[in-house]
Amino acid sequence: MKQKKAASxxxxxxxxxxxxxxxxxxxxxxxxxxxGSWRAQRPEWDNKKCIKCGLCYIFxxxxxxxxxxxxxxxxxxxxxxxxGICAHECWPGAIKMFEEVE
Amino acid sequence: MGKRVGMEVAIAASEAVALCNIDVAxxxxxxxxxxxxxxxxxxxxxxxxxxxxxxxxxxHSSISACAGASATGAxxxxxxxxxxxxxxxxxxxxVSAMRLPVVMxxxxxxxxxxxxxxxxxxxxxxxxDSGWICMFAENGQEVVDMTxxxxxxxxxxxVMLPIVLNIDGxxxxxxxxxxxxxxxxxxxxxxPPRKPFASLHPDNPISMGCFNTPDxxxxxxxxKDTALHNSKKTIVxxxxxxxxxxxxxxKPVETYRAKGADTLILTMGSMGETASIAVDELRxxxxxxxxxxxxxxxxxxLDELRAAIKGCKTLIxxxxxxxxxxxxxxxxxxxxxxxxxxxxxxxxxxxxMGLGGRDVTVNDFIAMVERAKKKKDETYxxxxxxx
Numbered sequence: 001m002k003q004k005k006a007a008s009x010x011x012x013x014x015x016x017x018x019x020x021x022x023x024x025x026x027x028x029x030x031x032x033x034x035x036g037s038w039r040a041q042r043p044e045w046d047n048k049k050c051i052k053c054g055l056c057y058i059f060x061x062x063x064x065x066x067x068x069x070x071x072x073x074x075x076x077x078x079x080x081x082x083x084g085i086c087a088h089e090c091w092p093g094a095i096k097m098f099e100e101v102e
Numbered sequence: 103m104g105k106r107v108g109m110e111v112a113i114a115a116s117e118a119v120a121l122c123n124i125d126v127a128x129x130x131x132x133x134x135x136x137x138x139x140x141x142x143x144x145x146x147x148x149x150x151x152x153x154x155x156x157x158x159x160x161x162h163s164s165i166s167a168c169a170g171a172s173a174t175g176a177x178x179x180x181x182x183x184x185x186x187x188x189x190x191x192x193x194x195x196x197v198s199a200m201r202l203p204v205v206m207x208x209x210x211x212x213x214x215x216x217x218x219x220x221x222x223x224x225x226x227x228x229x230x231d232s233g234w235i236c237m238f239a240e241n242g243q244e245v246v247d248m249t250x251x252x253x254x255x256x257x258x259x260x261v262m263l264p265i266v267l268n269i270d271g272x273x274x275x276x277x278x279x280x281x282x283x284x285x286x287x288x289x290x291x292x293x294p295p296r297k298p299f300a301s302l303h304p305d306n307p308i309s310m311g312c313f314n315t316p317d318x319x320x321x322x323x324x325x326k327d328t329a330l331h332n333s334k335k336t337i338v339x340x341x342x343x344x345x346x347x348x349x350x351x352x353k354p355v356e357t358y359r360a361k362g363a364d365t366l367i368l369t370m371g372s373m374g375e376t377a378s379i380a381v382d383e384l385r386x387x388x389x390x391x392x393x394x395x396x397x398x399x400x401x402x403x404l405d406e407l408r409a410a411i412k413g414c415k416t417l418i419x420x421x422x423x424x425x426x427x428x429x430x431x432x433x434x435x436x437x438x439x440x441x442x443x444x445x446x447x448x449x450x451x452x453x454x455m456g457l458g459g460r461d462v463t464v465n466d467f468i469a470m471v472e473r474a475k476k477k478k479d480e481t482y483x484x485x486x487x488x489x
Contacts, residue, residue: 015321020262020329021201022322023300024309 035062039082041097047072049094056086056095106282111242112137112275114283115181115207118249120145121289125176128156128167133219134271135183135209142179161186165193165204172202173310175301177253180204183271184211184225191229197264198233199326200311201299203256204264206234207249210371210422211271212458220459221271223370223422226399227432233326235265235333236400238371242279245269247350250289255340257296261333268399270372272459284348292347334401354403355410356395359385363392364415365471366448370396370433373420373462380467391471396433404440417448418474421482422456430454430482438480451477455485462486 011032012018019025043056052071064079065086075086087095109117115138119127127146131139146155156171158164161182168178182190187208197204212218213225226236235255239245245267252265269275284292300308314322338354345351358378360366369377374395384391394410394417396403411417421431429435434452441447451474456462470485477483 012318012321015324015328018318018322018325020299020325021199021310022312022314023201024312025300027307027309 034078036064036076036078036080039077039080039100041082041084042077042100043075043080043082043084043086043095044098045072045074046094046096049092051092051094053092055089055091059085059089061085106280108278109242109281110137110276110278111245111269111281112209113141114242114279114281115245115249115269115275116141116145117283118246119179119205119207120151121284121286122179122250122253122293123177123290123295124151124153124179124253126154126156126168126171126178127180128158128164128171128178129181130158130161130164130186132161132183132186132209134211134221134275135181135186135207137275138181138207138209142181161189162193165190165197165206168204168206169193169197169200169202172197172204173200173302175296175298175303177257177296178204179206181207181209183209184213184219187225187229188213191232194229194232194234194264196311198330199322201262201329202264203253203262203296205249205252205256206264206266207245208266208268209271209275210268218458219271221273221372221422222457222459223268223432224424224457226266226268227423227425229266230400230432233263233330234400235261235263235330235337235398236268237265237398238268238396239270239274240372240374240395240397242274242277242281243350244352245274246281246283247344247348247352250284250293251340251344251352253296254293255333255337257298258336258340259297259299260336261329262299263330263333268371273372288347292344330401334398334403337398337401352397353406354396354398355406356397357410358393358395360392360394360410360414362390362413364390365418365474366392366394366411366414366416367418367420367467367471368394368396368433368437369420370399371422373422373456376462376464377420377467380464380471383464384468384471389471399433402436402440407437407440408444411448414448416451416474418451418453418470420456420462420470421452421454424454424457434482450480452480452482453485454482460486 057065064076129139341352419434430452
């Protein structure tokens with residue numbers, strides 16, 4: 001089925017630039033909105049303590065934790081809101097939260 | 103034009119829906135709408151039309167199912183009344199915000215409590231601000247005509263908004279009236295298949311019903327408000343088209359013997375029929391009284407109302423609902439507010455009457471005209487309540 005294409009701007013500025021019903025014609029464009037800007041605390045991994053269990057990856061409500069080539073984990077700070085669930089769940093204590101400073 | 107038949111109006115409403123080539127209906131039965139739900143279910147299960155009837159467990163679900171189906175591009179219908187409409191309340195602004203052309207028949211009934219199954223307009227008034235086009239039918243023929251018109255208006259690319267057609271419970275739904283049904287061929291000519299602006303389809307993913315942050319929500323609300331205001335142009339255009347094809351004309355504001363009247367009665371819905379007889383009686387006695395019927399409640403037809411009441415000294419608004427602890431009935435309050443700046447506007451007398459199925463007779467209308475003459479101020483007043 002042919003759909004009408006979105007307005008040229010990815011994010012409408014004025015009220016009349018909004019698509020009817022706020023329809024979004026670019027699937028997955030929520031990724032352009034960096035929710036990481038909400039963060040007050042940042043998780044940091046101590047890979048010496050990490051046992052590569054992947055609990056942080058499973059519990060992250062934002063789905064922003066990924067595994068690297070060596071099997072360790074890290075958060076994508078563009079989307080990490082700093083909720084601290086990963087640090088709370090990490091039973092070997094490999095993840096600590098640090099205050100974000102300007 | 104098809105032949106004239108005698109039929110109960112609730113049944114006729116469903117027969118009109120059956121002519122509209124709908125794809126989906128999700129209707130939960132509730133008095134006095136039940137015959138609409140039952141008859142539409144019959145029509146679909148007898149295979150008279152090719153549509154899906156979703157048997158939902160509540161009105162919250164029926165309107166949600168309609169929203170989902172409409173988003174896929176289907177033509178959908180639902181109907182409800184009173185508590186059912188109240189239960190839909192949460193979803194109504196979502197349907198209009200998503201610009202889904204759902205059509206709903208609402209058999210107007212008083213809202214609990216105390217429990218009361220009879221007619222007034224207290225069910226639709228709390229839905230006033232939900233962003234739906236809101237219309238009132240006065241008799242059975244209008245129910246048939248306006249049901250068919252509603253699909254065309256709602257789906258028009260310049261409108262894309264849901265419509266609620268108000269059908270006074272019992273006073274209209276349970277009347278047996280002589281009705282003219284258009285033929286299927288005539289309806290097909292008037293109402294082409296729906297061409298959605300966009301629809302949900304796995305081959306071409308889009309997002310509907312998205313999240314809004316504070317920096318875009320206000321813009322979205324203005325867009326929605328503007329869309330509703332702008333819909334009036336298309337509503338009038340489609341009503342003219344209907345008039346051309348079927349010979350019965352519809353206007354946002356209609357008048358009866360209003361020319362030269364110094365006093366005008368304003369009604370919505372089935373009361374207009376009785377009020378017109380009262381106008382005849384009063385005119386016979388030489389009183390310059392006329393009638394204004396408000397067919398369109400949202401978008402509010404202000405220009406048309408101004409034209410209809412021009413020159414009249416007293417406007418008597420018949421409100422079949424009350425805003426508790428407020429300025430009066432919803433219709434009276436709104437008209438007072440809209441005409442506030444108009445120089446030489448009429449004195450507005452707002453009567454709250456006909457609540458919970460209380461009959462409003464010809465003599466009642468005559469008595470209210472008499473009472474309005476004596477009334478000095480513009481405060482609202484209950485009519486017919488035992489003191």
